[in-house]
Amino acid sequence: MDLKFARTDVTAKPKKAELAKIEAAVEKDESxxxxxxxxxxxxxxxxxxxxxxxxxxxxYMNEVKYGLSDGEYMYQVHIIN
Structure with a gap:
């Protein structure tokens, strides 16, 4: 699995998401x-x-559109304990 977090700037490159850090955040919080x-x-x-x-x-996973173009979207993932 090679996951990348959403960009914070249109010209920036996305940062890699490490499974261990995602799992630690899920264990720390309820949602x-x-x-x-x-x-x-x-x-x-x-x-x-x-x-x-x-x-x-x-x-739960959704596609979130933030512009009018078909290529302007990101994935929203909601993980609940």
């Missing part, structure tokens, strides 16, 4: 929302879903 970049493959996000659902967590 966590992450935003992932459009460069992530849908397959990788489904693997992330399988990983957390196997641990008994609830996982």
């Amino acid at each position: 966590v929302i992450f935003y992932f970049d459009k460069e992530n493959s849908h397959k990788d996000l489904l693997e992330l879903q399988d990983y957390f659902e196997a641990k008994g967590k609830s996982f």
Whole structure:
């Protein structure tokens, strides 16, 4: 799984998301929302879903559009303990 967080600037490159850091944030809080970049493959996000659902967590994923163009979107992932 090679995941990238959503960009904070249009010209910036997305930062890599480490599974250990995501898991630590989920364990720390009851409910966590992450935003992932459009460069992530849908397959990788489904693997992330399988990983957390196997641990008994609830996982919700949505596509969030932030512009009028088809390429202006990101993935919102909500993980609940």
